[in-house]
Structures are given as C-alpha cells and as structure tokens.
Amino acid sequence: MILCYAIGVATALTFLAGVYQVLMGIFHLGFVSMYLSEPVLDGFATGASVTILTAQVKYLVGIKIPRAQGYGVLITTWVNIFSNISQANVCDVITSTICITVLVTAKELGDRYKDRLKVPLPTELIVIVMATLVSHYGQLKEMYGSSVSGEIPTGFIPPQVPSLTLMQRVAVDALPLAIVGFAFTISLSEMFAKKYAYTVKANQEMFAIGFCNIIPAFFHCFATSAALAKSLVKASTGCQTQVSSLVSAVVVLLVLLFFAPLFFSLQKCVLACIIIVSLRGALRKFKDLPQRYRLDRVDALVWCVTMLSSALISTEMGLLVGVVFSILCIIGRTQRPHAALLGQIENTVFYEDEEEYTNLLPVPRVKIFRFEAPLYYANKDFFLKCLHNKTGFDPTIEIARRKKAKKKGQPNSHKGLEHGDTGLSLVTKPRDIQAIIIDCSSIPFLDTAGVSALKETFKDHQEWKVTVLLACCSPCVIASLERGGYSASANKNMHELVFHNIHSAVQFVKERKTTADDSVV
Incomplete structure (x- = not known):
C-alpha cells in the first residue's frame, strides 16, 4: 500500500x-x-x-x-x-x-x-x-x-x-x-x-x-x-x-x-x-x-x-x-567600476587612460573623466566620488570651506566674482580647472538617479565657473538626458552640453577661452 x-x-x-x-x-x-x-x-x-x-x-x-x-x-x-x-x-x-x-x-x-x-x-x-x-x-x-x-x-x-x-x-x-x-x-x-x-x-x-x-x-x-x-x-x-x-x-x-x-x-x-x-x-x-x-x-x-x-x-x-x-x-x-582621467595621444584626436598608457599629453585646464559602467541609482555616489577624486576638485567641500571662512571673517585666497542677491562677494575658484569633460562612451544607459547626478554635477561646478561637458553619448543616453530635462536645468541647448567626441568638446572649451580672452582685451 x-x-x-x-x-x-x-x-x-x-x-x-x-x-x-x-x-x-x-x-x-x-x-x-x-x-x-x-x-x-x-x-x-x-x-x-x-x-x-x-x-x-x-x-x-x-x-x-x-x-x-x-x-x-x-x-x-x-x-x-x-x-x-x-x-x-x-x-x-x-x-x-x-x-x-x-x-x-x-x-x-x-x-x-x-x-x-x-x-x-x-x-x-x-x-x-x-x-x-x-x-x-x-x-x-x-x-x-x-x-x-x-x-x-x-x-x-x-x-x-x-x-x-x-x-x-x-x-x-x-x-x-x-x-x-x-x-x-x-x-x-x-x-x-x-x-x-x-x-x-x-x-x-x-x-x-x-x-x-x-x-x-x-x-x-x-x-x-x-x-x-x-x-x-x-x-x-x-x-x-x-x-x-x-x-x-x-x-x-x-x-x-x-x-x-x-x-x-x-x-x-x-x-x-x-x-x-x-x-x-x-x-x-x-x-x-x-x-x-x-x-x-x-x-x-x-x-x-x-x-x-x-x-x-x-x-x-x-x-x-x-x-x-x-x-x-x-x-x-557596476557599483564600483573603473574610472580614469584621459590624456591626449600626441598629434591625434584620440584620448586614452593616463594610468594605462604613457607619453599622453594633458589638456591644459581641462579634466577628461571616463566612467566605465551604466550610471544608475546604485553607483551614482561612487561616480561623484571618483569624479571629485580624479579631478581634485569637490564643489561640496569648497562650499563648506567658504562658509567656514565667512563665519571666521577670513577673506578667500583665490579671486573670483559671484553675483548674488546681497551684492558682490569673493568666491574660491580652482585655478587649474576650466572645464570637465565626461566621456560617456562606456555608459550604456542612465536612470533617473543617473540623470540627477549629472544635473547636480553641472549645477555644482557651474557655481565655481567650471564648465561640465558630455562627450560620446549613445542615443539611449541622450534620450534619457532629454527626458530628464538635463539641458533645461542648465539653461542651455543640448548641442552646447553634449558632443559627438572628446576632441570636439576640447576644441569647444579652447574656443570659448580664446573668445573670453579677446573680449577682456
């Protein structure tokens, strides 16, 4: 039975x-x-x-x-x-x-x-x-x-x-x-x-x-x-x-x-x-x-x-x-991917990892940053941390230093002008950084947290007169940026923020610097 x-x-x-x-x-x-x-x-x-x-x-x-x-x-x-x-x-x-x-x-x-x-x-x-x-x-x-x-x-x-x-x-x-x-x-x-x-x-x-x-x-x-x-x-x-x-x-x-x-x-x-x-x-x-x-x-x-x-x-x-x-x-x-600064290969329009290759030429006052993973909610903090460590400039820390200096009544050491509601005041600006170019060729997609991280990066650096540009974005990434209102938050057109390749972004920064120098003269 x-x-x-x-x-x-x-x-x-x-x-x-x-x-x-x-x-x-x-x-x-x-x-x-x-x-x-x-x-x-x-x-x-x-x-x-x-x-x-x-x-x-x-x-x-x-x-x-x-x-x-x-x-x-x-x-x-x-x-x-x-x-x-x-x-x-x-x-x-x-x-x-x-x-x-x-x-x-x-x-x-x-x-x-x-x-x-x-x-x-x-x-x-x-x-x-x-x-x-x-x-x-x-x-x-x-x-x-x-x-x-x-x-x-x-x-x-x-x-x-x-x-x-x-x-x-x-x-x-x-x-x-x-x-x-x-x-x-x-x-x-x-x-x-x-x-x-x-x-x-x-x-x-x-x-x-x-x-x-x-x-x-x-x-x-x-x-x-x-x-x-x-x-x-x-x-x-x-x-x-x-x-x-x-x-x-x-x-x-x-x-x-x-x-x-x-x-x-x-x-x-x-x-x-x-x-x-x-x-x-x-x-x-x-x-x-x-x-x-x-x-x-x-x-x-x-x-x-x-x-x-x-x-x-x-x-x-x-x-x-x-x-x-x-x-x-x-x-x-994807949470802790490889991130690197890029340098230019001499007499070319190509840029590679400074840690992997020798004899690369740094672009004056421009930091080119590459993040080799999708940018989403789980690694956005790691992205920001790597960006700040590689470029040597963290806007959040600089803001904290400025507030601390104001409390102590100490003048800032670097000169820069910022117009606020209360009038003209001195602000700190990194002397060796004019622009940061983010190489998005290794970023297959963004979620809403990733778009927010890029918008936050642009806004924080803009306060210190540092331009943030994106290069080599895939159609999927560009579509995510457009849906997330990236260009609207920056008050600029998308073609001024996103470039087809790194060299175009570098040339854009150099032309802007030349135009700014001519206007001063």
Missing part, C-alpha cells in the same frame, strides 16, 4: 512538472538560461562530477554504507567511507583497478589516434561483457563476496492516469521540481553545445522536457532531466546524434524485457568504473583554474563558488548559488 502511494505521488509530481515546463515554454521563460554563464556551467559540472565520483567510491571498494541525503552529502559520504574502509572487498578493489586502468588507457589512446579511427572503440561494452563472464564463471560473489547487480526484474507496470487528488496535494512541490529539472537540462545542454559547436533554444528545450515528463507520467515514470553521468558516458563513447538515444532506448527495452537476467553476475564496481572514467573531462577543469584566474579573477571566483556549493551543499543548490553569486558579481562590478 505504501509503495503504491509513493508511486502515485511520484507520477503526479512528474505530470505536473511537465505541465509547468510546457507552460514556461509557452510564455517564453527560457530566457533564464542566459544567466547560466560559462563559469557557472563549468563550476556546476565539476562540482556535480565530484559528487557523482564520491557516490561511486563505495562500489569501487565494495563497502556498504547508508545512502546520504540532503545537504552535505559529499562530506557525509566520505566520513562513512573512511569509517568503514576496513570492510573493503579485495576482489572489488582489484577489479576496479583493472577496469579503470583499461578504460583510461583506451580513452587516452582513442583521443591520441582519433583521426585514424573511423569508428570509436566500444571499450565500455567490451569491459561489461568480459567482466560479466569473469564474474559468472569465476563465481566472484560466492567465493569472495563481491557485490553484483543481482536480479533485475523484467516487464512493465500497466499504464495508469495520474491521480487528480494527489496532483492537488503536490501542485506547489512540483514547481521547484520543474525549474530545477529545466536548469539541469539547459546547463548541460549549454555545456555540450559549447563543446560541439551548436546552439540551444531554451524554449524549445522547455517543451521537450515538459512532454518527456507528461507522457511518461502515465507509465509510472519519475521526473526526468539531463543526467551528467549518463551524458558524459555517451559523449565519451563518441555519440553525437539522436540515433544514439534511439539505440540506447532499444537496448534498454531489450534489457527490461529479455536480457536483464544475463547481467545478474555483473559487479557493481565495473559500472562505477565506467561512470568515474567518463567524469575525467569535467574533472580536468581543475587544471584550467590558474589560467581562468589570470584571465578574469571574478570569473574564477564564480567558478570556485559554484563548484564548492555544488559539491559541498547539493547539486541543485549549487546551481542556484552559482547563478545568484554571478548576478551579484555583475552588480558589484
């Missing part, structure tokens, strides 16, 4: 998960696959490979330990393995050593001479057949207590419609199952798509997974998704098309109906060896970590976090942690 109820619940979960996945495909929710970056996928594959390897170790050495469940399966399993290592079966250890040696050698030779081999070597099939024969005729189970596959039942359970009552009970539980199943499948699909140079359509995969759950639900099947171990085994044997899946299905059908008793004497350690050897490609990702670190430290960190969480917590949670951490890294990069 309990078994029938459990099968009914599993069938209802499978059916609902398939329905949810089809609905997700209808509403084009496959875009979530875009958040599965390469470091996340590689880290997930490596972490899951470590978990799978750990699960197979008990078969390699022939010990019986309780199956760990929940979070921290990796640590719990290794603790149980070392606690019971004294019970290891010598026959299984010897068989595992021989099988792994044969499989690894065959794989290495196959990779080295794959151009000369027209057909991949069926090493796994040969190992299974030979191991079954040796185990059967050598009576390894009877004489040495080796763990074998044992009796495998044949035939099918009659089909049945999923229970509507049970579906109502598990409707909420089926949703995370559908999402995790899709995430697993699309992550492995993207991994193999990169390896074999093809593209994956996430919404199409959603439909495929959904119907692969809905239809088998009538035949008492569990929820399905891509399996890393089985996928790697097929990839390692040279499978590249769906014909291999058809062949696999036919073989499984024949085994379920007729051939299952023939594998009674097959040692479990042989199957574990095949799975472990197939993981070698994913485990080799550890060697790529130093190079990944040299290329991009953040990507290396994302890989490590995803790999460790997939291995130490759980594969499902590891994928979620990797995606969330990757998104947080992107947010962190």
